[in-house]
Structures are given as C-alpha cells and as structure tokens.
Amino acid sequence: MNILEAKDIHKYFREPTEFHVLKGLTFHIEKGKFISITGKSGSGKSTLLYLLSTMDTDFEGSIKINGEEMRGKSNRWLADFRNHHIGFVFQFHFLLPEFSALRNVMLPGLKRAQQPPDEVEHKAYELLKLLDVEDQAKKRAVLLSGGQQQRVAIARALINDPLIVMGDEPTGNLDSRNSAIVFDLFSQLAAERGQTMLMVTHDDEFAEKSDHIIHLADGRIDKQ
Amino acid sequence: MKIAKDFKLAASIAFTHMRAKLKQTIIATVGVAFGITVFIFMVSVMEGTNEFTEDVVFEQSPHLRLYNEIALAEHSILDRAAPSAWNVVHHQKPKDILPNLKDGIRAVEELGKDHRVLAISASVSTQLFYRLGSASVNGRVLGINFENEDALFALGSKIVEGGHEKLATQPNSLLMGVGLARKLNVATGDKLSVTTEKGDNFQVTIIGLFKTGLTDIDNQQSYASLKTVQRFLGVPASYITDIKVKLHDKELAPEIVEELENRYQYSGSDWKKDNSALLEGNVLRNMITYGVASTILLVAGFGIFNILTMMIYEKMKDIAILKATGFSDTDVRWVFLIQAIVIGFIGAVMGLIFGFLLAYATSRMPFESDVMITMDHLPVSFKPIYYISGFTFGILTTILAGYMPSRHAAKVDPITILRG
Numbered sequence: 001m002n003i004l005e006a007k008d009i010h011k012y013f014r015e016p017t018e019f020h021v022l023k024g025l026t027f028h029i030e031k032g033k034f035i036s037i038t039g040k041s042g043s044g045k046s047t048l049l050y051l052l053s054t055m056d057t058d059f060e061g062s063i064k065i066n067g068e069e070m071r072g073k074s075n076r077w078l079a080d081f082r083n084h085h086i087g088f089v090f091q092f093h094f095l096l097p098e099f100s101a102l103r104n105v106m107l108p109g110l111k112r113a114q115q116p117p118d119e120v121e122h123k124a125y126e127l128l129k130l131l132d133v134e135d136q137a138k139k140r141a142v143l144l145s146g147g148q149q150q151r152v153a154i155a156r157a158l159i160n161d162p163l164i165v166m167g168d169e170p171t172g173n174l175d176s177r178n179s180a181i182v183f184d185l186f187s188q189l190a191a192e193r194g195q196t197m198l199m200v201t202h203d204d205e206f207a208e209k210s211d212h213i214i215h216l217a218d219g220r221i222d223k224q
Numbered sequence: 225m226k227i228a229k230d231f232k233l234a235a236s237i238a239f240t241h242m243r244a245k246l247k248q249t250i251i252a253t254v255g256v257a258f259g260i261t262v263f264i265f266m267v268s269v270m271e272g273t274n275e276f277t278e279d280v281v282f283e284q285s286p287h288l289r290l291y292n293e294i295a296l297a298e299h300s301i302l303d304r305a306a307p308s309a310w311n312v313v314h315h316q317k318p319k320d321i322l323p324n325l326k327d328g329i330r331a332v333e334e335l336g337k338d339h340r341v342l343a344i345s346a347s348v349s350t351q352l353f354y355r356l357g358s359a360s361v362n363g364r365v366l367g368i369n370f371e372n373e374d375a376l377f378a379l380g381s382k383i384v385e386g387g388h389e390k391l392a393t394q395p396n397s398l399l400m401g402v403g404l405a406r407k408l409n410v411a412t413g414d415k416l417s418v419t420t421e422k423g424d425n426f427q428v429t430i431i432g433l434f435k436t437g438l439t440d441i442d443n444q445q446s447y448a449s450l451k452t453v454q455r456f457l458g459v460p461a462s463y464i465t466d467i468k469v470k471l472h473d474k475e476l477a478p479e480i481v482e483e484l485e486n487r488y489q490y491s492g493s494d495w496k497k498d499n500s501a502l503l504e505g506n507v508l509r510n511m512i513t514y515g516v517a518s519t520i521l522l523v524a525g526f527g528i529f530n531i532l533t534m535m536i537y538e539k540m541k542d543i544a545i546l547k548a549t550g551f552s553d554t555d556v557r558w559v560f561l562i563q564a565i566v567i568g569f570i571g572a573v574m575g576l577i578f579g580f581l582l583a584y585a586t587s588r589m590p591f592e593s594d595v596m597i598t599m600d601h602l603p604v605s606f607k608p609i610y611y612i613s614g615f616t617f618g619i620l621t622t623i624l625a626g627y628m629p630s631r632h633a634a635k636v637d638p639i640t641i642l643r644g
Contacts (some may be wrong), residue, residue: 025450037299050639050642050643055547055548055638055642056639056640062255067420075552075553076552076553076554079461079547079550079551079552079553079555080550080552081550082548082549082550083549083550083551084550088548090545090548093546094541094544094642095545096542096545096546097244097542098240098241098243098244099240103240107237107546107549108549108550110229110233111549111550111551111555112550113226113229113230113233137421156549160550168642188441
C-alpha cells in the first residue's frame with residue numbers, strides 16, 4: 001500500500017532569479033518503510049521534503065498522502081492534516097525554549113485534542129521514557145543538551161502516532177553513537193508500528209541502512 | 225468545543241511567553257496602566273472643575289427669565305394710514321417705553337400654578353449710583369421678595385455678613401455684594417446714599433453682605449425689597465421688570481420660553497442662551513482633555529505594538545515549529561493577540577484603580593479659593609462613564625496595537641525559518 005504518491009513534481013524558486021529546483025519527480029512510498037532522501041547540497045532534497053511535508057504549497061504536480069490530494073487545500077486544513085498524520089524532526093532540534101521538555105512533546109497532542117490532557121501527558125511521558133530522557137521531562141527545553149533536545153523533538157514527532165515521520169537531517173547534529181540509537185529507533189517504529197520514515201540525510205552510512213534511497217541530482221531522481 | 229480547546233491552548237502558550245518575558249510584559253502593562261490613570265485623573269479633575277463652575281454660574285442663572293426689551297416698533301403709523309403702499313421710515317427712534325412687564329403680577333400668579341415650574345421670583349432691577357462721601361460708584365439694585373429669590377438661587381447661603389431678616393421690614397435696607405462694599409469701604413450697619421437715574425436721592429442702610437463667587441454680581445449689585453426699589457423709581461407695586469423661573473426639568477427651558485414669549489408678549493431667554501460662552505468653553509476643554517488622554521493611550525499602544533513586534537521576531541522559530549506541528553494561522557494569531565489583550569486588560573484595570581485613587585486623593589486636598597466661597601476641596605467628578613470609556617478605550621488601543629503584529633506572526637512562512 002502506498003502511503004505517499006508524488007506525480008510529476010516541479011518546483012521553482014522565484015527569488016532572486018527564477019530557478020527550476022525540482023524537474024518532474026514521480027515516485028511513491030510504501031507504508032511502513034524507511035526511506036532516505038539523499039543528494040548533494042543544492043540538489044533539492046530539503047525542498048522536496050518540505051513539499052511532501054505540506055508546508056510548502058507552491059509547486060506543480062500532485063502529492064497524495066494516505067490517498068488524499070494535498071494540492072489546493074487551505075492552510076487550516078493542511079495544518080490540521082500535519083497535526084494528525086505527519087511528525088517532524090528538524091536538524092536543529094527546534095524545541096520551544098520556554099516550555100518544559102514534557103510540555104514540548106505534549107503540545108501537538110493538546111492541539112489535536114482527541115484525548116484529555118492527562119492522557120496526552122501520560123503518553124508524552126511514555127515517549128520520553130522510550131527515548132531515555134524521561135528524567136529531563138520537567139526541565140525547560142533550553143537547559144537540555146543537544147542530544148537530549150533532539151530526542152525530545154523525536155518524542156514530539158511521535159505524540160500523535162503519525163502515518164509519516166519526516167526528518168531533515170535528524171542525526172546531523174548527533175555523534176555517531178547517538179545517531180545509531182536514533183536510527184535504530186526509527187527503524188523499530190517502522191517495523192513495529194507500521195509508521196513510514198522519510199529522512200533527508202547526507203550521512204551515507206545512515207542512508208545505506210534504510211529500505212529505500214531516493215537520490216536526487218540536479219533536481220531529478222538519480223536512482224531509486 | 226474544538227475552538228474553545230484551541231483557544232485555551234493558545235492562551236496557555238501566550239501565558240508561558242509572557243512569563244518568560246515577564247519584565248517586558250510588566251513594562252507594557254505599566255505603560256497602559258499609566259495611560260489610563262492619566263486619562264481617568266485628567267477627565268475627573270477637568271470635568272469636576274467644569275461642573276463646579278457650571279454649578280456656581282447656573283445657581284445665579286435662572287432656567288428662564290422674562291423681561292421687557294426696548295425695541296423698534298415693527299409697524300409704523302404710516303402702515304395704518306396707507307396699508308397698500310410701500311412705507312419706509314428712515315432713522316426710526318426706539319419708543320420710550322417703561323421697562324416693566326405689562327400685567328407682570330398676573331403672569332407671575334399664572335406661572336406659579338404651572339406644574340412645570342418649581343419656583344418663581346419677580347423682581348425690579350434698576351441702575352443707580354452708590355454715593356459715600358465724594359465717591360460715586362455705578363451699580364445695580366435688585367428689588368426682590370427674599371423668600372422667592374432664595375428658592376431660586378439659595379441666596380441665604382451666600383450671605384457672609386449680617387442677615388436678610390430686616391430686608392422686607394426695614395425700609396431702604398440693602399444686601400450688598402462684597403466687592404461693591406469693599407470698593408465703598410462700607411460694612412453691615414453703615415449708611416450711604418443712592419442716586420437713581422432720574423436723579424432722586426435716597427438714604428439706605430446696609431443690613432448684610434453677600435458673595436456669589438461671580439465678580440460681575442459681587443462688584444456691582446445689591447438686593448433690596450421689591451417695595452424699596454419701587455419707591456426708588458416712584459412706581460406702583462404692580463411694577464416689575466423681570467420674572468425668573470426655575471423649572472423641574474431645565475432641558476425644557478427653550479421651548480417654554482418660546483411659549484411664554486408668545487403668550488405674554490415679553491422678551492425671554494433661557495439658561496443655555498445666557499451661558500452659551502461657558503457651555504462652549506466646556507466643550508472645548510473636554511476636547512482638549514480627551515485629546516491629551518488619547519495621545520497618552522496611543523503612546524502606550526505603540527509600546528505594546530513595539531514589544532509584541534520584537535517578541536514575534538524573537539519567536540519566529542517557535543512560530544514555525546507550532547505551524548509545522550499542526551497549529552493553524554489562527555492559533556498563532558491568538559497566541560499573540562491574547563498577550564496584547566491580557567496586557568491591555570490588566571493595564572486598564574490597574575489604570576482605573578490608580579486613576580480613581582489619584583482622583584480621590586485630589587478631591588480630599590484642601591483648596592480654599594477667595595473667589596469661590598462654596599469650595600473647600602478641589603472639585604473632582606467621579607462619573608462611571610469616565611471609567612467605562614477609559615477601560616473600553618484602553619482595551620481597544622491594545623487590541624489594535626496587538627492585532628497588527630499578530631497578523632504578521634500568523635503569516636510567518638515556516639519553511640524559510642526551518643531551512644535557516
């Protein structure tokens with residue numbers, strides 16, 4: 001079953017001069033797989049990820065996630081969709097600095113508002129435990145180390161049981177040991193929970209271990 | 225339900241932001257509070273002063289008065305002789321008429337029975353010279369029935385020396401304005417002479433002094449009984465020149481004046497016409513007060529605008545994360561708008577409290593004026609409308625100041641931030 005289908009995606013940057021970044025990408029991603037997007041700097045791999053993330057709506061072609069077309073949807077609808085189905089891990093952890101680690105994890109769950117807050121809190125705590133940072137739960141995010149912050153960010157990405165977890169160089173900031181831990185966690189989630197992992201990386205070792213690699217070169221898919 | 229939950233969540237984020245930036249939040253709040261405080265204080269004191277002067281003046285001003293005015297005859301005798309012709313009379317002279325009201329006593333009786341009338345006083349007024357030794361001061365004397373005049377103007381409370389009791393019984397007795405008495409250097413019990421316009425001389429006794437607070441009156445007017453003034457003028461007891469009326473509802477004065485002018489063929493005027501300059505001045509003063517206060521609030525509004533704008537620039541990353549994790553533009557807007565509203569609300573409430581305290585403290589401040597005898601403290605007005613309008617205006621300014629940055633925050637494009 002295809003969780004994500006992309007058809008003939010074109011993307012242009014208009015500033016400072018018009019630049020054709022993605023030149024007709026067509027691919028699909030199966031549910032529960034671990035996919036790496038690789039490519040040199042400027043090959044358009046991050047651009048592709050942000051298109052697939054539904055945050056960038058300025059493109060040509062079609063992106064279907066879980067059978068739903070993403071093109072032409074309102075911002076509000078897309079925000080809600082992200083909240084329910086997509087989890088994000090960014091390169092620079094990006095936690096809200098004034099909030100505690102636990103609260104950071106809880107926020108998307110609270111926004112979803114499907115469970116009462118105490119259940120969201122319990123779930124967030126379980127996730128922190130899974131990522132081995134439960135002892136930092138009450139600390140403000142700004143006081144955590146880089147590795148700890150990244151794990152909290154991963155926990156946040158998982159709080160709403162998303163269909164797809166997307167990462168923009170999720171291990172780019174971690175040492176090889178932590179990097180391996182994170183990778184194992186992602187593949188475990190893919191295998192056990194059937195969640196699809198979609199990671200942009202330039203770490204070849206990381207990419208080699210994944211189920212599929214989408215390699216971009218000069219705005220086209222080089223090999224798949 | 226979902227909307228309420230979204231709002232609650234936005235509020236919790238807003239409060240966390242404010243707690244993290246407590247110092248800035250407090251400064252913004254104090255800015256609003258200061259604006260409202262000054263607004264409340266200025267309006268209270270300004271309006272208090274306005275009301276006080278109005279009271280002083282209107283106490284001396286009847287709601288409506290009827291008098292006889294020297295006027296040109298509208299129709300000349302030629303019109304009767306040649307009704308069909310064009311008659312032009314050049315340089316017509318005013319008729320020599322007596323300034324008394326025709327059938328004045330009957331009009332007073334009739335008006336006394338009118339249910340709209342609260343009190344009525346008939347009087348005779350005339351110009352005369354006060355003479356003491358070689359000095360001669362031009363002034364006026366008003367012949368009154370003390371009880372009636374007192375009902376209109378609370379004259380009894382204006383007497384600062386002597387008493388009015390002998391006014392009706394003792395012939396040629398006068399209640400004199402303090403300013404006039406000072407000019408003549410006379411006191412209660414002193415005698416002096418007055419000369420009427422026709423040249424008749426009378427010996428009068430001062431039985432008391434009064435002070436209204438209006439220099440015009442205090443410096444040139446005396447009160448005497450109706451009979452005394454009628455004797456000065458050599459006219460019968462039916463001779464009165466002014467009828468002054470106090471109404472139950474003073475707003476009705478202009479229409480009643482018109483009605484009475486038509487009924488009795490007298491000239492008339494009401495308190496609005498008599499005090500138009502004062503009323504106009506009040507409007508102007510209020511405009512200045514509200515203008516200054518609004519400017520202060522506007523400055524406070526700019527403070528909020530600044531702080532929120534800065535906060536939003538600092539929080540760009542946070543906004544991007546919130547959006548990436550599924551918060552909508554509206555949610556983000558609320559996060560910042562709520563901060564503005566909370567700052568505005570707390571600031572406004574604090575401003576109302578401090579404004580009230582400041583106004584109250586001012587109203588307790590002893591202040592004795594030589595001119596205004598009835599004042600011992602600074603006049604301050606405490607109408608709820610000032611507090612309502614101050615609060616509303618404060619909230620509106622802050623919401624407006626918060627709205628623009630909030631909209632800016634809602635429009636933040638998460639990708640540009642997240643990609644770095």
